[in-house]
Amino acid sequence: MTTHTEERAAELRVALADGLEASGQLTDPTWRKVFETVPRHPYVPEFWALTGEGQRRVTSADPDWLDLVYTDDALATQLTDGVATSSSTAPGLMLTMLQALDVVDGHRVLEIATGTGYNAALLSERLGSHQVVTVEVDPVLARLAGSRLRRSGYTPLVHAGDGREGHPGQAPYDRLIATCGFSTIPAAWLEQVKPAGLIVCPVGWGTVCLVVADDGRAEGRFLPARSYFMAVRDAGTTGTPAHPGRPDATSGRLTGLELAAVAEDEAFRFVLSLVAPDTGFAFERGDDGLVTAVELWGTDGAWARAEDGAVRQAGPRPLWDAVEAAHELYVEHGRPGRERFGVTVTAEGQSIWLDTSSRPVPRAAATA
Numbered sequence: 001m002t003t004h005t006e007e008r009a010a011e012l013r014v015a016l017a018d019g020l021e022a023s024g025q026l027t028d029p030t031w032r033k034v035f036e037t038v039p040r041h042p043y044v045p046e047f048w049a050l051t052g053e054g055q056r057r058v059t060s061a062d063p064d065w066l067d068l069v070y071t072d073d074a075l076a077t078q079l080t081d082g083v084a085t086s087s088s089t090a091p092g093l094m095l096t097m098l099q100a101l102d103v104v105d106g107h108r109v110l111e112i113a114t115g116t117g118y119n120a121a122l123l124s125e126r127l128g129s130h131q132v133v134t135v136e137v138d139p140v141l142a143r144l145a146g147s148r149l150r151r152s153g154y155t156p157l158v159h160a161g162d163g164r165e166g167h168p169g170q171a172p173y174d175r176l177i178a179t180c181g182f183s184t185i186p187a188a189w190l191e192q193v194k195p196a197g198l199i200v201c202p203v204g205w206g207t208v209c210l211v212v213a214d215d216g217r218a219e220g221r222f223l224p225a226r227s228y229f230m231a232v233r234d235a236g237t238t239g240t241p242a243h244p245g246r247p248d249a250t251s252g253r254l255t256g257l258e259l260a261a262v263a264e265d266e267a268f269r270f271v272l273s274l275v276a277p278d279t280g281f282a283f284e285r286g287d288d289g290l291v292t293a294v295e296l297w298g299t300d301g302a303w304a305r306a307e308d309g310a311v312r313q314a315g316p317r318p319l320w321d322a323v324e325a326a327h328e329l330y331v332e333h334g335r336p337g338r339e340r341f342g343v344t345v346t347a348e349g350q351s352i353w354l355d356t357s358s359r360p361v362p363r364a365a366a367t368a
């Protein structure tokens with residue numbers, strides 16, 4: 001990189017930090033200093049940017065590369081069969097999660113989902129590389145992130161493996177942060193984070209902040225921030241349920257639920273992501289812009305399509321029944337925001353609750 005590039009990048013970081021402070025996403029002066037110090041561009045020499053016309057491939061040879069790198073946007077860095085399977089998370093959301101992690105000097109952190117390595121670089125700058133372990137399921141990405149980190153002067157332990165297992169070899173950790181999406185918090189993590197330690201992890205369309213208790217349970221609420229992470233996956237897969245086409249419906253009935261209320265209410269879509277986990281979702285609009293159809297499908301072959309006041313369903317989970325139940329709960333409790341929901345995890349399993357752990361939210365989870 002030329003000195004000019006580095007100077008311009010430093011200016012852009014300050015401008016982005018100002019913007020993130022103004023929007024309330026960056027509140028901690030220590031993290032501001034870290035953010036201004038660590039460049040993002042060495043980790044994203046090429047990516048796909050979302051534009052009005054779809055996905056555009058951007059490389060460091062493009063004149064707007066640096067400007068796009070220093071925006072508050074997620075940058076897709078790997079596509080598998082057209083599905084993004086790795087990215088650099090939007091900086092505002094990364095900082096929201098890092099601040100929720102509430103680290104102090106001396107803390108040891110396990111990061112799940114190394115991706116580009118940029119978040120590991122921020123953690124290494126804040127705490128020292130030797131305090132950071134990061135796990136990436138894709139061995140090629142792990143290698144690339146490791147070498148980019150080293151070139152920038154950071155040497156956290158980068159492990160190629162399945163983050164659902166954590167990294168017991170270096171446990172215990174004071175903090176665990178995950179940057180891919182989960183429907184269930186892996187029980188293995190509870191054994192690797194110290195009592196009173198924190199776990200910050202995307203669950204559905206939100207991010208939960210759990211406190212680990214002395215008895216090995218972990219419990220906490222969702223952050224208010226919107227968060228949409230790519231799903232945790234096995235190596236070589238996308239983690240996204242493949243659309244099943246148009247299966248033969250095994251049941252059909254009328255539905256009174258307005259399709260726009262399902263498709264266009266972001267707060268409800270978060271609730272739905274908890275109630276019907278591991279589920280693909282799509283909707284269609286007519287020429288007048290109104291929502292005309294909503295479709296859901298699961299990894300287990302469950303499928304539902306609602307249009308013209310009727311719904312057809314197939315497979316082991318009646319997904320539209322779950323949508324209606326979630327909407328009833330949502331309306332009955334005054335359209336609750338993310339921060340009213342919480343998660344309790346024990347070695348035996350996980351429950352998601354509204355306001356208090358004594359009010360569990362029923363889930364229509366995939367069985368296979």
Ligand SMILES: C[S@@+](CC[C@H](N)C(=O)[O-])C[C@H]1O[C@@H](n2cnc3c(N)ncnc32)[C@H](O)[C@@H]1O
Nearest residue numbers: 086087113114115116119137163179180232233
């Ligand atoms: C949003 S990116 C992570 C962003 C990253 N923290 C950064 O700063 O660039 C999500 C990453 O999760 C990884 N991932 C998915 N499933 C995983 C698993 N089971 N274990 C570890 N990493 C996983 C993906 O390969 C992808 O690189």
